[in-house]
Amino acid sequence: MATHFHSRALTPSSAGLDPLRRPRRFLPRPRRLSLSLALAPPSPGGSIRCRPGFAPLTARTAAAPRPAAAAAGAAAGEAAKSFHGLCYVVGDNIDTDQIIPAEYLTLVPSNPAEYEKLGSYALIGLPSSYETRFIDPGETKTKYKIVIGGANFGCGSSREHAPVALGAAGVAVVVAESYARIFFRNSVSTGEVYPLDTDVRICEECRTGDTVTIELAESKLINHTTGKEYELKPIGDAGPVIEAGGIFAYARKTGMIPSQAA
Amino acid sequence: MAPQQTERKPAATGSVKNAMTMTEKILARASEKPELSPGENVWVDVDVLMTHDVCGPGSFGIFKKEFGENAKVWDREKIVIIPDHYIFTTDERANRNVDILRDFCKEQNIKYFYDIKDLSDFKVNPDYKGVCHVALAQEGHCRPGEVLLGTDSHTCTAGAFGQFATGIGNTDAGFVLGAGKILLKVPPTLRFVMDGEMPEYLLAKDLILQIIGEISVSGATYKSMEFVGSTVESLNMEERMTLCNMVVEAGGKNGVVPADSTTFEYLKDKTSKPYEPVYSDEKARFLSEYRFDVSKLEPMVAKPHSPDNRALARECKDVKIDRVYIGSCTGGKTEDFLAAAKVFLASGKKVKVPTFLVPATQKVWMDIYALPVPGSGGKTCSQIFEEAGCDTPTSPSCGACLGGPRDTYARLNEPQVCVSTTNRNFPGRMGHKEGQIYLASPFTAAASALTGYVTDPRDFLQ
Numbered sequence: 001m002a003t004h005f006h007s008r009a010l011t012p013s014s015a016g017l018d019p020l021r022r023p024r025r026f027l028p029r030p031r032r033l034s035l036s037l038a039l040a041p042p043s044p045g046g047s048i049r050c051r052p053g054f055a056p057l058t059a060r061t062a063a064a065p066r067p068a069a070a071a072a073g074a075a076a077g078e079a080a081k082s083f084h085g086l087c088y089v090v091g092d093n094i095d096t097d098q099i100i101p102a103e104y105l106t107l108v109p110s111n112p113a114e115y116e117k118l119g120s121y122a123l124i125g126l127p128s129s130y131e132t133r134f135i136d137p138g139e140t141k142t143k144y145k146i147v148i149g150g151a152n153f154g155c156g157s158s159r160e161h162a163p164v165a166l167g168a169a170g171v172a173v174v175v176a177e178s179y180a181r182i183f184f185r186n187s188v189s190t191g192e193v194y195p196l197d198t199d200v201r202i203c204e205e206c207r208t209g210d211t212v213t214i215e216l217a218e219s220k221l222i223n224h225t226t227g228k229e230y231e232l233k234p235i236g237d238a239g240p241v242i243e244a245g246g247i248f249a250y251a252r253k254t255g256m257i258p259s260q261a262a
Numbered sequence: 263m264a265p266q267q268t269e270r271k272p273a274a275t276g277s278v279k280n281a282m283t284m285t286e287k288i289l290a291r292a293s294e295k296p297e298l299s300p301g302e303n304v305w306v307d308v309d310v311l312m313t314h315d316v317c318g319p320g321s322f323g324i325f326k327k328e329f330g331e332n333a334k335v336w337d338r339e340k341i342v343i344i345p346d347h348y349i350f351t352t353d354e355r356a357n358r359n360v361d362i363l364r365d366f367c368k369e370q371n372i373k374y375f376y377d378i379k380d381l382s383d384f385k386v387n388p389d390y391k392g393v394c395h396v397a398l399a400q401e402g403h404c405r406p407g408e409v410l411l412g413t414d415s416h417t418c419t420a421g422a423f424g425q426f427a428t429g430i431g432n433t434d435a436g437f438v439l440g441a442g443k444i445l446l447k448v449p450p451t452l453r454f455v456m457d458g459e460m461p462e463y464l465l466a467k468d469l470i471l472q473i474i475g476e477i478s479v480s481g482a483t484y485k486s487m488e489f490v491g492s493t494v495e496s497l498n499m500e501e502r503m504t505l506c507n508m509v510v511e512a513g514g515k516n517g518v519v520p521a522d523s524t525t526f527e528y529l530k531d532k533t534s535k536p537y538e539p540v541y542s543d544e545k546a547r548f549l550s551e552y553r554f555d556v557s558k559l560e561p562m563v564a565k566p567h568s569p570d571n572r573a574l575a576r577e578c579k580d581v582k583i584d585r586v587y588i589g590s591c592t593g594g595k596t597e598d599f600l601a602a603a604k605v606f607l608a609s610g611k612k613v614k615v616p617t618f619l620v621p622a623t624q625k626v627w628m629d630i631y632a633l634p635v636p637g638s639g640g641k642t643c644s645q646i647f648e649e650a651g652c653d654t655p656t657s658p659s660c661g662a663c664l665g666g667p668r669d670t671y672a673r674l675n676e677p678q679v680c681v682s683t684t685n686r687n688f689p690g691r692m693g694h695k696e697g698q699i700y701l702a703s704p705f706t707a708a709a710s711a712l713t714g715y716v717t718d719p720r721d722f723l724q
Binding site for chain 1: 355359430693
C-alpha cells in the first residue's frame with residue numbers, strides 16, 4: 001500500500017541538467033484501452049492472460065543473462081538488451097526499510113552466502129496490504145523479474161543492501177516514476193538492477209503478475225497482459241556501467257582505473 | 263592542509279566569474295576546478311570517509327575484491343570507523359561485524375577507530391563513542407569547506423559545519439577507500455531563509471519538519487539545501503546538526519549552514535587541522551528560495567507513515583500514545599536531552615507512558631549525568647528524568663531508531679503508537695510494520711510523555 005505521497009514530487013529530470021538522461025524521443029502516445037480491461041484484477045498465481053486476437057504468451061524466463069553482481073564474480077560481458085517476465089507493482093515512496101528491513105542489515109552483501117540470503121528478504125518489509133508477496137513462502141528467489149514503482153522509489157537510507165537484495169532475489173529492472181538519489185546511485189554502482197524511469201504512472205496501469213517486456217535500446221515497456229506500450233526515459237550513460245557489472249568493472253573496462261591488482 | 267588558490271590566467275581576469283553557491287564552491291575546490299555549475303559530473307577529492315558496523319564490512323569486502331587482498335587504503339588518517347548501529351545485542355552476525363571492523367583497522371593501521379569490545383558495559387570501552395554523526399562532530403572530524411562522505415544517509419548532518427557531506431553506498435565507499443576520490447554530480451541549491459526570533463517552545467526539529475512538509479519527501483531530490491537567516495545564525499551547533507540531519511528525508515543530496523563564530527567556537531577545542539570556510543556568492547543562483555517567519559511557526563509532528571505527513575502537534579492532541587523514544591543522531595544529542603529535561607522540569611509531574619532515553623554518544627551520556635539544567639537549582643538531566651519516571655538512560659548507540667535486531671532496547675515489537683525524536687517513520691521503521699511513529703522535537707516528545715497523548719509543548723512551556 002502506498003504510503004502517503006505528495007503529488008508535488010520533483011523528479012531528478014526537473015533539474016534539467018542531468019547528462020544521464022537524454023531528451024525524450026517523440027513517440028505517439030499509447031492507445032488507451034477500455035476501462036474494464038485496465039481495471040481487471042490480476043489472475044491468481046500470475047497466470048498469463050492475453051488480449052483478444054493474440055495468441056497466449058508462455059511465461060518464458062528472461063533469456064538475457066542478468067548483470068553480474070559485484071559479489072558474484074566475473075562481469076557479465078555483453079548482456080542482452082531486453083528483459084521479459086512477470087512484473088510486481090508497488091506504490092509511491094517505497095523506502096529502503098520496506099525493500100530490506102534494518103534487522104537484515106547484519107548480512108554482509110560482499111559475502112556470497114549472505115548475498116543470497118539478503119535476496120530472500122527482498123521487499124519483505126512491504127505492509128500486509130500487499131497480499132501477493134514478492135517472494136513465495138519457502139522460496140529464496142522471486143518470480144517477478146521486473147518491479148514497477150511510483151514516485152521516489154528507494155527513498156530513506158543509503159543502504160546498498162536495497163538494490164543488492166532486489167538483484168540477488170532475481171530482479172533485473174526497476175521501472176519507477178522517480179528515484180531517491182542514493183538508491184539510484186547504488187543501483188548503478190553495483191550494477192545490480194537497471195533503474196529506469198518513466199513519466200507515465202505505469203504503477204497505476206499495470207498489475208502484479210502482468211507479463212512485460214522491456215526493450216532497453218528502444219526505451220520501451222510492453223505490457224503483454226493489457227496490450228499497452230509505454231515510453232521509458234533512456235538509461236543513458238548509466239547503462240554501460242550497469243552492463244559492465246558496476247562502477248569498478250566499468251572503470252577498469254574503460255581504463256579509468258588500472259586493472260585489478262594481483 | 264590549506265587548499266591551493268587557483269591561478270587566474272590573464273585572459274580570465276576582467277571577465278566576470280560565475281557566482282557560485284556554497285556547495286558549488288566546495289565541490290569546485292575539491293575537484294580543483296575554477297568554477298562549477300549544477301549538473302556537471304566531477305571527480306572530487308575526499309577529505310573524510312566514515313563508515314560503521316552495518317556498511318563497513320561490505321565496503322571493505324568490495325575494497326579488497328576490487329583493489330586486491332593486499333591493497334592499502336588511500337589515507338589511513340582520512341578514514342573514521344565508528345561502530346554504532348547494532349552494538350548492544352546478542353545477534354552473532356552483528357557482533358561479528360564489529361570484529362570485521364577491528365580486523366580491517368588493525369590491518370590497515372586506521373588512525374580513527376572508535377572500538378568497543380566489552381558489550382556488557384559501554385563505559386569500560388575508552389575508545390567507543392556511539393552514533394557516528396554525533397561522534398564525527400564531537401571528535402572534530404567536521405570542518406568547514408571540506409568534503410565528507412559516509413556510508414549512511416544521515417551523513418548530511420555534517421553540513422551544519424559548512425561542508426559538503428552526503429551518504430553513499432558500499433560500492434562507492436569501496437571505491438573511495440582505494441582511490442580517495444568520488445564521481446559526483448554538482449547539485450543545484452534550494453535556499454531556505456529563516457528569520458525571526460525562535461519561540462521558546464520551538465526547536466530545529468520543528469523547523470525541518472515544517473520544511474519537509476512543505477516540499478515533500480522528494481522535494482529536494484538531487485539538490486542541496488542551504489539554511490540561512492537570522493534564526494539559523496542563532497542556533498547552536500547541535501541544533502544546526504538537527505536541521506541538516508533530515509535533509510535526506512526531503513530527498514536532499516546535502517545540507518549546508520554557513521560557518522560562523524558559533525562554528526569556530528565549537529571547533530576550537532576539537533580540531534587543530536586548518537580549514538577554510540566558503541560562502542555563497544552574493545549573486546549565486548538558487549533553484550528556489552523559501553522564506554519562513556519563524557516567530558509564526560508552531561510545534562510540528564510528522565504523522566505515520568511519512569516524514570512529510572506534517573501536522574501541528576496541537577492538532578493531534580487526541581492521539582493516544584503508548585511510548586516515547588528520545589534518541590538518535592536527530593534527537594539524542596546533549597541539547598536534545600536538555601530540552602526534554604526543561605519540559606519535565608516545568609511540569610514537575612511523572613510520565614504516563616514508558617519513556618525511553620537513548621543518548622547518542624558516551625559524551626552525551628556523561629552530559630546527562632553531569633550538566634546542570636538551567637533553572638533547576640543545580641539538578642542534572644538524569645535527576646530530572648528519574649523524578650519524571652523516565653527509563654534510565656541506556657547505552658549510547660543508534661538503538662531502536664531503525665528497529666535493529668530483535669533484542670534491541672526500545673524496539674517497537676508490537677503495533678504501538680510512539681512519539682519519537684528520530685528521523686523516519688515509514689512502515690516498520692522502528693520494528694513492527696504496523697507500529698505508528700510520530701516524529702517530533704524533544705520538547706514535543708517530553709510533553710507527550712507527560713500526558714499520554716501527542717501534546718504541544720506550549721502546554722508546559724508557556
